[in-house]
Amino acid sequence: MSQLQRRLAEFAKARDWEQYHTPKNLAAALSVEAGELVEIFQWLTPEESGRVMERPETAHRVEDEVADVLSYLLQFCEVLGVDVLKALAAKIERNEKRFPTTGSGHSMK
Amino acid sequence: MSQLQRRLAEFAKARDWEQYHTPKNLAAALSVEAGELVEIFQWLTPEESGRVMERPETAHRVEDEVADVLSYLLQFCEVLGVDVLKALAAKIERNEKRFPTTGSGHSMK
Amino acid sequence: MSQLQRRLAEFAKARDWEQYHTPKNLAAALSVEAGELVEIFQWLTPEESGRVMERPETAHRVEDEVADVLSYLLQFCEVLGVDVLKALAAKIERNEKRFPTTGSGHSMK
Amino acid sequence: MSQLQRRLAEFAKARDWEQYHTPKNLAAALSVEAGELVEIFQWLTPEESGRVMERPETAHRVEDEVADVLSYLLQFCEVLGVDVLKALAAKIERNEKRFPTTGSGHSMK
Numbered sequence: 001m002s003q004l005q006r007r008l009a010e011f012a013k014a015r016d017w018e019q020y021h022t023p024k025n026l027a028a029a030l031s032v033e034a035g036e037l038v039e040i041f042q043w044l045t046p047e048e049s050g051r052v053m054e055r056p057e058t059a060h061r062v063e064d065e066v067a068d069v070l071s072y073l074l075q076f077c078e079v080l081g082v083d084v085l086k087a088l089a090a091k092i093e094r095n096e097k098r099f100p101t102t103g104s105g106h107s108m109k
Numbered sequence: 110m111s112q113l114q115r116r117l118a119e120f121a122k123a124r125d126w127e128q129y130h131t132p133k134n135l136a137a138a139l140s141v142e143a144g145e146l147v148e149i150f151q152w153l154t155p156e157e158s159g160r161v162m163e164r165p166e167t168a169h170r171v172e173d174e175v176a177d178v179l180s181y182l183l184q185f186c187e188v189l190g191v192d193v194l195k196a197l198a199a200k201i202e203r204n205e206k207r208f209p210t211t212g213s214g215h216s217m218k
Numbered sequence: 219m220s221q222l223q224r225r226l227a228e229f230a231k232a233r234d235w236e237q238y239h240t241p242k243n244l245a246a247a248l249s250v251e252a253g254e255l256v257e258i259f260q261w262l263t264p265e266e267s268g269r270v271m272e273r274p275e276t277a278h279r280v281e282d283e284v285a286d287v288l289s290y291l292l293q294f295c296e297v298l299g300v301d302v303l304k305a306l307a308a309k310i311e312r313n314e315k316r317f318p319t320t321g322s323g324h325s326m327k
Numbered sequence: 328m329s330q331l332q333r334r335l336a337e338f339a340k341a342r343d344w345e346q347y348h349t350p351k352n353l354a355a356a357l358s359v360e361a362g363e364l365v366e367i368f369q370w371l372t373p374e375e376s377g378r379v380m381e382r383p384e385t386a387h388r389v390e391d392e393v394a395d396v397l398s399y400l401l402q403f404c405e406v407l408g409v410d411v412l413k414a415l416a417a418k419i420e421r422n423e424k425r426f427p428t429t430g431s432g433h434s435m436k
Binding site (some may be wrong): 240241243246251252255269271282288291294297303306309313 | 338349351354355358367373381395407408412416
């Protein structure tokens with residue numbers, strides 16, 4: 001993943017796009033791509049949403065959008081110097097304490 | 110990253126949350142977290158947005174939200190069997206052809 | 219509605235918030251509020267989502283978020299001089315031609 | 328506005344789209360359209376964002392997206408029986424108490 005992150009940074013630098021890549025703009029771009037992912041599912045039933053990879057066109061759209069989301073997430077973390085894997089590991093540990101396995105209900109926030 | 114993905118899957122399974130984790134719901138949750146990341150930046154100038162890690166409270170919020178985004182992205186990819194790193198590598202290769210370094214303008218879409 | 223739009227404009231002016239209310243920031247704020255609306259529904263089944271107004275707390279959250287969405291939409295339109303009702307009327311007319319009633323399928327885009 | 332809301336309801340009914348229009352789906356659709364509005368502005372500076380109506384193509388995109396946002400907002404409110412103008416008027420009143428005009432700072436949440 002850190003290798004992909006480096007390639008993305010070089011890609012932006014080579015095209016002189018760094019000027020556009022403020023944290024604010026990258027966060028917005030990330031949310032736009034997340035919206036495009038939601039769009040694929042917006043009118044589907046829960047069951048239909050589980051079968052999106054069966055049709056090649058939809059499968060391709062899904063792969064494209066998750067790539068875009070990860071791309072902007074990594075670029076966002078790069079410009080701010082955030083270690084996203086470390087942040088996620090810390091979050092999982094906090095959540096393991098916050099939602100003990102004997103508990104019930106769902107509000108993972 | 111694949112290790113974190115496994116921990117997230119076990120976390121959801123142990124709490125009987127798998128029933129909620131349809132691709133549709135996970136995509137929605139991802140976009141909600143992306144929105145919470147945007148919220149941190151919504152009234153900031155481009156310059157201020159580059160300094161969010163200087164204040165501990167904001168830095169913590171940023172880390173928390175990127176962790177949430179990655180968490181739902183990995184869970185989404187897990188339930189659909191999508192290899193997100195492979196999807197991103199393929200996307201970067203397509204973009205390297207689509208936007209040759211001599212080109213100008215910015216519309217990475 | 220135009221009366222509410224005026225009150226919102228005066229509200230922002232009286233607090234010297236106009237400096238923050240660029241179209242870019244207001245669009246971001248609108249999407250953040252839309253995300254908060256989605257959050258209410260993210261783990262609900264389609265059926266449960268139809269009953270959110272039965273619980274006073276959830277009903278209040280829904281009302282609060284739709285007010286926020288409309289608030290930022292009207293402020294966005296105000297700063298850009300867009301007549302949103304006219305834009306919607308035009309859109310409905312285009313859609314009536316684009317999706318004749320004998321047609322089937324759903325992709326209102 | 329209530330007239331447009333009625334036309335939207337008839338439009339959906341005539342096309343048998345009511346089955347897709349759960350509150351959950353309409354909230355998702357609203358956030359997708361809000362994301363498309365943000366997309367127009369994502370790489371613009373604050374100053375450039377104030378000039379989007381000067382170019383006919385961008386002006387048309389803006390009008391199209393605000394129409395979509397209002398469309399889904401009205402349909403969402405219709406299926407849940409929420410009076411969005413009343414909700415906004417109540418919100419403005421709460422905010423007038425919460426942010427007295429002598430105050431400073433900006434965190435309209």
